[in-house]
Amino acid sequence: MKVVGxxxxxxxxxxxxxxxxxxxxxVRVPGMLWAKALxxxxxxxxxxxxxxxxxxxxxxxxxxxxxxxxxxxxxGHLSALGIPADEPLLAKDxxxxxxxxxxLVAAESEELAAEAVERIEIEFEERPALLDVRQAFDPEAPKxxxxxxxxxxxxxxxxxxxxxxxxxxxAFEQADVIVQGVYRPAAxxxxxxxxxxxxxxPEPNGRLTIYSCTQALYFSLGVVAAHLQVPLNKxxxxxxxxxxxxxxxxxxxxxTMTSLLAMKAGRPVKWRWTREEEFLCSSTRAPxxxxxxxxxxKDGWILGRKMLTLHDSGAYARFSPYGLTKHSFxxxxxxxxxNLEFDGYVVFTNRVPTTAxxxxxxxxxxxxxxxxxxxxxxxxxxxxxxxxxxxANRIGDTSPNGIVYTDPSTVPTIQAIAEATGHELSAxxxxxxxxxxxxxxxxxxxxxxxxxxxxx
Amino acid sequence: MAKHRGKGIxxxxxxxxxxxNGDPSQxxxxxxxxxxIDVFAGTADIGNGSKTIQAQIVAETIGVPYDWITYDNSNTxxxxxxxxxxxxxxxFVAGKAAEKAAxxxxxxxxxxxxxELEIDPADLEIIDGEVVAKGAPQTRMSISDxxxxxxxxxxxxxxxxxxxxxxxxAIVDPETGRVDSPPHSAISYAACAAEVEVDDETGEVRVLRxxxxxxxxxxxxxxxxxxxxxxxxxxxxxxxVLENCYxxxxxxxxxGGAFGSYLAPGMEEMPQIxxxxxENPSQDGPYGAKGIGEMANNxxxxxxxxxxxxxxxxxxxxxxxxxxxxxxxxxxxxxxKHEPRREGKKVVFDEELSVNTxxxxxxxxxxxx
Amino acid sequence: xNIVVNGTAHAIESGxxxxxxxxxxxxxxxxxxxxxxHQGGCGACTVLVDGExxxxxxxxxAYADGAEITTVExxxxxxxxAPIQQxxxxxxxxQCGFCTSGMLLAAQxxxxxxxxxxxxxxxxxxxxHVCRCTGYAKIVDAVAAAARGESFDLTQTAVGKYTTVTTGxxx
Numbered sequence: 001m002k003v004v005g006x007x008x009x010x011x012x013x014x015x016x017x018x019x020x021x022x023x024x025x026x027v028r029v030p031g032m033l034w035a036k037a038l039x040x041x042x043x044x045x046x047x048x049x050x051x052x053x054x055x056x057x058x059x060x061x062x063x064x065x066x067x068x069x070x071x072x073x074x075x076g077h078l079s080a081l082g083i084p085a086d087e088p089l090l091a092k093d094x095x096x097x098x099x100x101x102x103x104l105v106a107a108e109s110e111e112l113a114a115e116a117v118e119r120i121e122i123e124f125e126e127r128p129a130l131l132d133v134r135q136a137f138d139p140e141a142p143k144x145x146x147x148x149x150x151x152x153x154x155x156x157x158x159x160x161x162x163x164x165x166x167x168x169x170x171a172f173e174q175a176d177v178i179v180q181g182v183y184r185p186a187a188x189x190x191x192x193x194x195x196x197x198x199x200x201x202p203e204p205n206g207r208l209t210i211y212s213c214t215q216a217l218y219f220s221l222g223v224v225a226a227h228l229q230v231p232l233n234k235x236x237x238x239x240x241x242x243x244x245x246x247x248x249x250x251x252x253x254x255x256t257m258t259s260l261l262a263m264k265a266g267r268p269v270k271w272r273w274t275r276e277e278e279f280l281c282s283s284t285r286a287p288x289x290x291x292x293x294x295x296x297x298k299d300g301w302i303l304g305r306k307m308l309t310l311h312d313s314g315a316y317a318r319f320s321p322y323g324l325t326k327h328s329f330x331x332x333x334x335x336x337x338x339n340l341e342f343d344g345y346v347v348f349t350n351r352v353p354t355t356a357x358x359x360x361x362x363x364x365x366x367x368x369x370x371x372x373x374x375x376x377x378x379x380x381x382x383x384x385x386x387x388x389x390x391x392a393n394r395i396g397d398t399s400p401n402g403i404v405y406t407d408p409s410t411v412p413t414i415q416a417i418a419e420a421t422g423h424e425l426s427a428x429x430x431x432x433x434x435x436x437x438x439x440x441x442x443x444x445x446x447x448x449x450x451x452x453x454x455x456x
Numbered sequence: 457m458a459k460h461r462g463k464g465i466x467x468x469x470x471x472x473x474x475x476x477n478g479d480p481s482q483x484x485x486x487x488x489x490x491x492x493i494d495v496f497a498g499t500a501d502i503g504n505g506s507k508t509i510q511a512q513i514v515a516e517t518i519g520v521p522y523d524w525i526t527y528d529n530s531n532t533x534x535x536x537x538x539x540x541x542x543x544x545x546x547x548f549v550a551g552k553a554a555e556k557a558a559x560x561x562x563x564x565x566x567x568x569x570x571x572e573l574e575i576d577p578a579d580l581e582i583i584d585g586e587v588v589a590k591g592a593p594q595t596r597m598s599i600s601d602x603x604x605x606x607x608x609x610x611x612x613x614x615x616x617x618x619x620x621x622x623x624x625x626a627i628v629d630p631e632t633g634r635v636d637s638p639p640h641s642a643i644s645y646a647a648c649a650a651e652v653e654v655d656d657e658t659g660e661v662r663v664l665r666x667x668x669x670x671x672x673x674x675x676x677x678x679x680x681x682x683x684x685x686x687x688x689x690x691x692x693x694x695x696x697v698l699e700n701c702y703x704x705x706x707x708x709x710x711x712g713g714a715f716g717s718y719l720a721p722g723m724e725e726m727p728q729i730x731x732x733x734x735e736n737p738s739q740d741g742p743y744g745a746k747g748i749g750e751m752a753n754n755x756x757x758x759x760x761x762x763x764x765x766x767x768x769x770x771x772x773x774x775x776x777x778x779x780x781x782x783x784x785x786x787x788x789x790x791x792x793k794h795e796p797r798r799e800g801k802k803v804v805f806d807e808e809l810s811v812n813t814x815x816x817x818x819x820x821x822x823x824x825x
Numbered sequence: 826x827n828i829v830v831n832g833t834a835h836a837i838e839s840g841x842x843x844x845x846x847x848x849x850x851x852x853x854x855x856x857x858x859x860x861x862x863h864q865g866g867c868g869a870c871t872v873l874v875d876g877e878x879x880x881x882x883x884x885x886x887a888y889a890d891g892a893e894i895t896t897v898e899x900x901x902x903x904x905x906x907a908p909i910q911q912x913x914x915x916x917x918x919x920q921c922g923f924c925t926s927g928m929l930l931a932a933q934x935x936x937x938x939x940x941x942x943x944x945x946x947x948x949x950x951x952x953x954h955v956c957r958c959t960g961y962a963k964i965v966d967a968v969a970a971a972a973r974g975e976s977f978d979l980t981q982t983a984v985g986k987y988t989t990v991t992t993g994x995x996x
Contacts, residue, residue: 003516004743007679007982009914011507011527014979016922017910017929019857019897026856043708080478081624098708132706134811137818155630163633172824175801180823182806185757185775187701188694191720191957193861193869193923216540217498221532232532240529242541243859243923244957245502246691250542275862276713284701291810293823308811308821312706325627326475329639334469342633345819351708356542358691359750362470363757367695370466370758371773374765379796379803384762388467401633409645409671409736414467416669416732417647421463503921503958679917679982683959687920690960715866715955723948723961731987 012241023243024197024211025272032199033062033106035261035271036113038120039281040095040102043131043350044144045124047094052103055116060108063264064116067092070260071229077219077252078322084153086146087316087353089227089256095124096144096315097352099281106261106269129350133289133310136347144315144348151313151321151346159345161321161328163400166339166449168295171304174445175295179376183292183368187312188285190357194243195278198254199270200262208262210255211238215245223252224259235259247356251283251318286320286354287312288327288364292372295339300380300387303445304339307331309365313346314353319360320346326361332400333369334410335391338449340400385418389429396436396453397446404451408434457657461664464762467647470751471640472741474543478624481550482536483557485514487614489607491585491600493520493561495527498538499550504749505680506546510554512676513742517558518565519582520599536617544747547676548641549620551742556618564614568606569597622740642738644746645671648692648755651727652763656786659779661697661764663725666756669732673746681748682731688752689729694721695753696760697777770794773806800825826890830855831899841887845879846870848886849896857897857926861955868954871927872896878934897926900933906979908971909933915977916967920958928954932968942969 015021052064067073067090076085091102103120107113128142135141136149143149152159172178199211214220217237225232242249254271262269273282289310295303309327313320324344331342359366377384392410399405411434418425428440436453437446473479483497495514499506511525529535538550562582569587570577579590587602589595606612625639651665666689675681698719703710712718737744757775765771770785771794788794796805802825811819826837828845830853839848844863849855849872858881861869865883872881873895901907909932912918919925928951935950947968948961956964966983 003512003522004676005674006512006522006677007984008508008512008522008677009979009982010505010680010917010919011511012501012922013914013917013919014903014906014910016919016925017897017906017913018901018903019926020903021922022856023859023923025850025860028854081476129708131708132814134814135816135818138816139818140816141818155627158630161633162631164631169824178802178823178825180796180802180804180806181771181773182809183773184705184809185695186699186705188699189701189718189720191715191718191955193859193867193921193955193957195861214540215500215502215542216538217500217529217532217535218537219540235532237532238530240498240500240531240535242500242502242921244921245500245541246957247542249502250540272860275715275864275866279701279713279718280711287702287705289809289811291821293821306821306823308819310811310819322475326471328633329475330469330471334467334645349706351702358688358752359470359754360543361475362468362751363695363754366466366468366470366754367757367761367775370468370755371761371771374464374466374758374762375771375805378765384465388465392467393469401627401635401639403635403638403640405643406739407736408469408643409734410467410469410647412734412736413645413647413669413671414465416734417465417467417649417667420667420669420730420732421465421649423465423649501921505920678987682987683917683920683963686960686962687958688960691957714864715862716864720955720957721960722955723952723965726948726961726965729960729962733987 021241023194023241024199024213027199027211029201029268032268032270033108033265034110034113035104035106035258035269036117037101038103038117040098040100042095042124042126043098043129044127045095048125049123051121054119054121055105058116058119060112061105061116062267063106063261064103065260065264066090066103070227072227075223075226077223078319081322083317083321097350099352104257104261106265131349133312133347133349144350149348151317161324161344163328163340163342165400168304168306168339168341171295171339175303176298177296178293179296179379180293181372181375183290183371185288185364185367187287188357189279190246190248192244192246195273195275196253196282197272198258199268200258201268202262202266207234207236208259209236209238210259212255213242213249214239215242215249220252220255224256227256228259246358247360248282250356283353283355285357290368292368294376296376298380300382300390301443302337302391305337307342309344311346312354313348314351315348316353318353319356320354323361327365329401330362331365333366334393336393336397338445385414385423385425386429388414389432394434394437396450398449398451404453406453460654460656460767462763462767463651464759464766465649466755466758468751468755469643469645470754471643472548472747473545473641476625476639477622479539479545480619480621481538481553482619483553484536484617485557485561485615487561487603489604491603492524495525496535497529497550497554498532498535499529499546500541502541504541504546506541509547509551509676513551513554514558517555518562520585544750547745548741548747552620553618555742557616560616561614565599565602568610569602572605573597641740642746644748644751646751646755648759650756650759650763652760652767654764654767654782656768659782661777661782663693663727663760665728667730669734670748671734671736672748673738673741674735674744675733676743676745684749685731685752686729689756690721691753692756693725695775696757700776826886828889828892828894830894831896837886839886842885844882845884845886845889846881849881855896855898859923859926868927869924871930873930873934878931897929900929909936911977911979912967912971914979915983916963916970917982918964918967924954924956928964936972940972942972
């Protein structure tokens, strides 16, 4: 019997096609209340008045929460990686993006909860919004974050992620041509078919059962426990079956607030985001701004790269510093470039905080690097397959931060596509392998970067 | 006015597991008295197929039929730690934890069987749910009987646990970005060729064909990995020509709040997709697998951008490549304004987008000549 | 008001303007149809009303008074799957599964109307249904196979159409 490598049907396939798979919204418990949120109507504003009493007094409303109800208001989701907290679970003094949650209501029906939210008395003093990452550094830019307009807490207290390798000045001096370009992929919605949803049931023994659509059960467990300041055994996350995520359900978007409502009401509470909330208030894939300048030779060797990245983080940091670091580690793409100078900033703007999405940090840089590669080929009138194969990383080459590649497949994947498309490669590129560089594939500029794959 | 066809290519790489690692997954397994296997893990199935993959890995590793496996990832009381289903880590990291737990179960089954058969466990193997003496296949005992013997005879519970963790790779020099150990578990590779048709009257870009090659390490379930790759291709197509939260970025106005106003790819946008899988096994993944779930939407946008250039001679480097952007670029080109600035050995594209143009004294991108 | 769901008659207590989806899910606790958007934009809530595919999130239950409604639960059971359900399993046409019930009912209506295995016709029939996981390819394959009346071996998925190259990589 061979099970690995076999085309086994999905473990949950029959359940999926018979409607028997239980997603969070399908769980039924008696006595359940519905939650609705009061969200910021402004991109940036001070909160000058917040009075929830008119909502709480409405018959059928069982709980209203604001920032005052949260035991630990700010918790850094990546505190283990040294990324401190900056985002309150519920807005306190100010709002920094349209859609930011300020207060939540739990009531007998969804309609009643919405009506109660309307009754909350709130006043704002609008502030100028910062939206263009390229203007965040300008002296006249509005100040929008307690840390300044860009993230200042990288290792060593640095305000940017840096990569330095080799001698960039020399590479640019030696270059025949310098090609410069700017790349700006858009913000994207995860748009899973199941919107953010959770159901929290207070148990008689004092525990909370949290039915969650999270992509990361233990991650969400830790986040909720931290905000609530309770040990892990007070919570049971029930999940594991998610109606699409794509990174957006790594954020613990609903679980903590719904838990607070359920505790306060002493009743089960469900919070199911509308599709409009999912589109307008849930985190997105970040928009990125990338500038690349490559020092190249006439025959297509890339001697060096200078790169500037501005990562539009939205209103708070969330996972952005992690994403930018990953981005920096991969800013040479599938190629070996020995001389590098990379500077990347996580920039705050008054838009919905951005978060992980499929290819986090790298989707952006793949677009920039690969479009740039095609441009270089065009500028130099070289074959776009062959310039890639020439610079492809090989066994023994090193990554931007000095890690030795032990078995890269850049060469065979490009060759396979050349064959599939019928793109004729010249003999030297057709027979190329990923074996360590020798002869014509080891020009002088690639010698110093070589590492020993055995020591990896 | 005409439709123009063009071709483009992109080659990419992508790491498996969280960047810098430090992301554990764990698994535990128990065996019922009739030999059926219960697997507990905290790995969410978001459609990626975690449940199927881990059940396959456990069945293969122990040597029992797939339908003997029950997989439970339903809650944090019964499951051990799993960092989660993201970072292309579910098959690779959580799958490895399942493999390790299954190896312990297998060893325990052989130990009990060894006592029952009075044979050194090292001389036993498991084939299709039966413990068989190596070189003497007539000496055998079903795993059902082994599990019964463990339960009712030896007073033992056959279990196994497994944990997979690659320690955190710290940045030891923030000036250079140097790390103290490899920041990834494995790297996967892919190449993609796109063929597009661009209508120079409407500006519409239609993706006709995507030919893709992925190094998946090992396809634990070939159909599942194909499904990931096809789904990723459509998401990459969306990134390339359709999707945008902020149609007039950086403005936050005119966001789409419905499927009718946010352009997720639909069935009518489906191109022809051809995929080649390369199996170049990884060192650390279960059965050599690598994680390709995320990278599946990375190579299409640049391949499409290059194909658009090939078709109509304009580089559009702000995504998505909408009809509006195509028509504006064609107008610029007709007015002779789309060419890069050439100065000495410098060829400078997209100056109007650069911080050097847009920032007023805040930040610059300096390039030596 | 009265509706018949999957062969069982129900007297409805919800108000006449309540969307059929909410009646099915919240009053009758038939949860196969999914609330993907409540805007008529995704198709996850699609059910058959007197044989016609309808977005139940936009349909006031009063408009379905007296109608025969089929949800995914009425297509087939795990023990006795309908051919279109078998095709979806065999072709791996569901990943997260959240769009699946709506897709299946649209596909069933297409097949009931004499739909063929022509991919373009299938794309047109199921065109308004959003799936974010599969990229649609395997959904179209599944509907086409069902249209051809193929039988399915559910111990393995469809044999893939892709080339696999195994290299002897070092690691």
